[in-house]
Amino acid sequence: MVFSGIPFLYYFLPCVILVYLAVPKRLKNTVLLLFSLLFYAWGEPKYVFLMMATIAINYGLALLIEKCKGKPLSKLFMIVATVINLGFLGYFKYADFFIANFNRVTGLSAPLLHVVLPIGISFYTFQTLSYVIDVYRSNTHAQKNPITLATYVVLFPQLIAGPIVRYVDVERELTNREHSFEKVSQGIRRFIVGLSKKVLLANTLGEFCTAFLAAGDKSVLFYWLYVFAYMLQVYFDFSGYSDMAIGLGKIFAFDFLENFNYPFISKSISEFWRRWHMSLGSWFRDYVYIPMGGNRVRRGRMLFNIFTVWFLTGFWHGAEWNFIVWGLYFGVLLALEKFFFGKTLERFKTIGHIYVLFFVAISFAIFGAGSMTEAISHVGGMFGAGGLPMVSEGFWYYLKSYGVVMIIAILAATPLPKLLLEKCRKNKTVSAVWDVLEIPLLVCLLLLATAYLADGAFNPFLYFRF
Amino acid sequence: MNNKRKNIITTFIFSFLLLCISVLCIVKPAEVFSESERRELASFPNFSVSTFASGEFAQNFETYATERFPYRDMFRSVKAWFSKTVFKKLDNNGLFVAEGHISKLDSEENPQMMDHAAERFAYLYNTYMKDKNTNVYFSVIPDKNFLLASPNGYPSLDYRAFTEKIKEKTSYMTYIDVTDLLGLEDYYTTDSHWRQEKIIDIAEKIGTAMGVDVSAAYKENKLDYPFYGVYAGQLALPTKSDEIVYLTNDTLDACCVTYYDTGIGKEGLLYNMEKAYGKDPYEMFLSGTTPLVTIENPNAKTDKELVIFRDSFGSSLAPLLAEGYAKITVVDIRYVQSAFVGNLVEFENCDVLFVYSTSLLNNSLAMR
Numbered sequence: 001m002v003f004s005g006i007p008f009l010y011y012f013l014p015c016v017i018l019v020y021l022a023v024p025k026r027l028k029n030t031v032l033l034l035f036s037l038l039f040y041a042w043g044e045p046k047y048v049f050l051m052m053a054t055i056a057i058n059y060g061l062a063l064l065i066e067k068c069k070g071k072p073l074s075k076l077f078m079i080v081a082t083v084i085n086l087g088f089l090g091y092f093k094y095a096d097f098f099i100a101n102f103n104r105v106t107g108l109s110a111p112l113l114h115v116v117l118p119i120g121i122s123f124y125t126f127q128t129l130s131y132v133i134d135v136y137r138s139n140t141h142a143q144k145n146p147i148t149l150a151t152y153v154v155l156f157p158q159l160i161a162g163p164i165v166r167y168v169d170v171e172r173e174l175t176n177r178e179h180s181f182e183k184v185s186q187g188i189r190r191f192i193v194g195l196s197k198k199v200l201l202a203n204t205l206g207e208f209c210t211a212f213l214a215a216g217d218k219s220v221l222f223y224w225l226y227v228f229a230y231m232l233q234v235y236f237d238f239s240g241y242s243d244m245a246i247g248l249g250k251i252f253a254f255d256f257l258e259n260f261n262y263p264f265i266s267k268s269i270s271e272f273w274r275r276w277h278m279s280l281g282s283w284f285r286d287y288v289y290i291p292m293g294g295n296r297v298r299r300g301r302m303l304f305n306i307f308t309v310w311f312l313t314g315f316w317h318g319a320e321w322n323f324i325v326w327g328l329y330f331g332v333l334l335a336l337e338k339f340f341f342g343k344t345l346e347r348f349k350t351i352g353h354i355y356v357l358f359f360v361a362i363s364f365a366i367f368g369a370g371s372m373t374e375a376i377s378h379v380g381g382m383f384g385a386g387g388l389p390m391v392s393e394g395f396w397y398y399l400k401s402y403g404v405v406m407i408i409a410i411l412a413a414t415p416l417p418k419l420l421l422e423k424c425r426k427n428k429t430v431s432a433v434w435d436v437l438e439i440p441l442l443v444c445l446l447l448l449a450t451a452y453l454a455d456g457a458f459n460p461f462l463y464f465r466f
Numbered sequence: 467m468n469n470k471r472k473n474i475i476t477t478f479i480f481s482f483l484l485l486c487i488s489v490l491c492i493v494k495p496a497e498v499f500s501e502s503e504r505r506e507l508a509s510f511p512n513f514s515v516s517t518f519a520s521g522e523f524a525q526n527f528e529t530y531a532t533e534r535f536p537y538r539d540m541f542r543s544v545k546a547w548f549s550k551t552v553f554k555k556l557d558n559n560g561l562f563v564a565e566g567h568i569s570k571l572d573s574e575e576n577p578q579m580m581d582h583a584a585e586r587f588a589y590l591y592n593t594y595m596k597d598k599n600t601n602v603y604f605s606v607i608p609d610k611n612f613l614l615a616s617p618n619g620y621p622s623l624d625y626r627a628f629t630e631k632i633k634e635k636t637s638y639m640t641y642i643d644v645t646d647l648l649g650l651e652d653y654y655t656t657d658s659h660w661r662q663e664k665i666i667d668i669a670e671k672i673g674t675a676m677g678v679d680v681s682a683a684y685k686e687n688k689l690d691y692p693f694y695g696v697y698a699g700q701l702a703l704p705t706k707s708d709e710i711v712y713l714t715n716d717t718l719d720a721c722c723v724t725y726y727d728t729g730i731g732k733e734g735l736l737y738n739m740e741k742a743y744g745k746d747p748y749e750m751f752l753s754g755t756t757p758l759v760t761i762e763n764p765n766a767k768t769d770k771e772l773v774i775f776r777d778s779f780g781s782s783l784a785p786l787l788a789e790g791y792a793k794i795t796v797v798d799i800r801y802v803q804s805a806f807v808g809n810l811v812e813f814e815n816c817d818v819l820f821v822y823s824t825s826l827l828n829n830s831l832a833m834r
Contacts, residue, residue, distance in 0.1 A: 007524075007531045010484070011491065044521055181470070182470075185473035215621075394573075400556060446483070447541075447544070455542045455545040
């Protein structure tokens with residue numbers, strides 16, 4: 001089930017809220033767990049058993065890790081947990097990728113497994129990994145109540161598209177959280193804003209991206225228009241989902257960490273990655289990069305660490321070579337910034353902005369492709385490969401048709417609207433007007449998003465590969 | 467307003483709104499048939515352990531919940547209005563309005579579909595006509611984007627190139643070009659089809675090309691019912707209605723029309739008045755989607771026979787060719803397999819006309 005759908009909004013969500021409110025505090029986690037399992041089982045019930053097996057294994061191993069604290073067995077159990085978690089991920093997500101490449105290299109024809117990827121496996125695997133590693137590192141205690149741990153792993157707001165919530169960040173709220181109108185109201189606002197970002201902006205831009213891919217009269221400018229639209233689509237889709245997750249979390253009194261912070265205003269790629277999918281970036285930093293020695297090693301080793309992390313980051317996003325190249329591409333840029341021109345970028349801010357947008361645009365041409373061949377074709381198209389014309393009829397049409405949405409999206413991808421509102425609200429009259437208008441505006445946004453959904457308009461789910 | 471009160475109001479308003487819509491979804495789903503989109507909407511899916519386990523229930527329920535959303539037409543209109551007015555999008559779900567006409571973006575040539583259509587035509591020709599004494603003609607009817615899209619800045623199929631390609635693939639037929647006689651006013655403003663009362667000259671040109679005089683005087687009959695074509699509902703914005711005019715004269719009145727929906731002939735009328743007041747009034751012409759129809763003209767000056775392979779554009783054209791033929795057999799190979807046509811139609815000494823719109827040739831999967 002996805003947040004941006006009628007079944008979730010008007011069937012699932014009212015039910016879960018009503019039941020959640022009706023039960024006493026001691027049963028609230030059980031209600032969240034059961035509804036989360038239903039949420040996950042919707043459309044793909046068989047993988048609920050995989051999920052439950054993951055929970056049971058991590059529950060048991062975390063208790064053993066804690067029990068054997070200070071002994072070598074503790075490390076062994078942590079390694080076993082890591083191997084099992086990554087084993088599940090490797091089998092379900094990467095098996096066919098490895099087999100296909102093995103076949104390509106050896107000329108053999110080992111049969112592919114055609115395993116269907118369980119939705120959200122990359123997200124919840126990283127959550128369970130962080131949990132057992134944190135127990136091993138004594139950053140937290142092993143959870144003795146299996147329902148509490150299971151609630152953490154399958155909690156529906158963050159289950160299928162993140163953010164990657166670490167156990168330590170919600171440990172207290174899992175056992176003792178305070179509900180308040182303030183949190184619920186904040187959650188509602190955040191959820192509606194996220195839903196609007198996804199349905200009104202991301203889906204509309206997605207319509208254009210789909211039309212571009214099907215269009216016959218491509219041109220250089222058409223490619224650039226597509227790449228920028230695709231960047232914005234992914235941003236509003238992903239950050240919209242994160243907003244909805246954070247909002248839903250607040251409704252149920254959880255505080256999830258932010259996942260996006262206006263990444264397109266960055267002046268360097270390092271800054272971009274501190275603002276884009278922050279929960280993933282910080283996960284790799286804390287559980288891969290720093291344990292490998294991080295920056296406090298020789299230059300060669302640091303380079304190795306950087307490329308390992310970015311290889312894994314790319315591979316995490318999908319089992320295709322274009323994702324690996326995409327990750328390594330950022331690794332190269334980050335290494336160049338670290339060793340060569342990072343300081344220069346800090347001094348020339350405008351150049352920094354242009355540099356980020358240019359290289360991030362190219363990265364999205366790679367990211368959005370279905371294969372490496374397609375990625376090369378997209379990047380080539382942006383630079384006129386194959387004698388592509390500069391403009392075409394399609395470019396002008398789609399520029400006119402989607403220009404306003406793109407302008408709105410560009411503005412909304414910056415902190416400008418927020419800053420403007422904050423500035424205006426310093427004026428008492430404006431603040432009073434805003435107080436009155438905010439609720440009707442949110443109602444309108446919800447109804448408008450509903451109108452788009454009821455129309456059956458384009459509504460893709462981008463995370464099936466994650 | 468203090469924050470505490472605002473938080474409480476926000477919480478209650480949204481809880482109430484969510485609950486109300488949720489209750490409406492359960493107690494008042496939209497009608498099973500969508501008048502505006504002219505299609506059956508999804509029904510509540512069958513629930514069983516196996517349909518749930520396979521994901522079929524979930525998938526079908528999502529379709530059901532979306533399509534049967536209460537007041538869906540109103541929500542669709544809100545979406546269309548917002549998309550047009552605020553986002554300034556030039557099309558809504560691929561439909562656009564220009565020069566008072568609604569049309570659908572269809573700018574991508576689909577070579578596989580064109581090949582499929584050409585292959586079906588070649589099969590019919592080789593199986594039934596090649597060794598018979600038949601004269602075979604072909605005419606492509608461009609959809610209204612031919613006149614509307616490009617001049618108004620919308621992406622457009624290259625109609626001339628498209629026609630040249632299909633002509634090349636069907637070089638065994640004599641091509642009749644009617645594009646010079648087509649104007650935007652020949653098409654309905656809210657529908658994809660052409661107006662019967664505007665294509666008399668086209669029928670005459672086709673007749674002349676086939677060596678037959680089909681010219682006749684007709685009486686124009688206006689249907690006393692506003693016609694909202696297929697695009698009007700899909701656009702989901704307020705639109706002016708069209709008017710259906712159908713042509714009659716003594717020859718057409720005397721014609722004997724037989725429909726072969728099941729292989730057994732059943733007498734009917736050229737213009738089906740029941741369908742004229744039904745879901746799609748354009749279906750009044752030769753009763754719309756029918757596999758095979760014969761029109762016999764007892765007053766014909768010759769004993770010539772014509773077989774027309776056609777899509778829905780041919781429904782309104784066929785009666786206008788009746789003047790020159792003793793019998794016209796109208797075949798739609800979307801509803802009858804090409805392999806069975808020989809059981810129902812005799813091709814010896816016939817004229818054969820293939821008349822198809824570009825939109826069907828470019829999306830010909832239904833041709834069997």
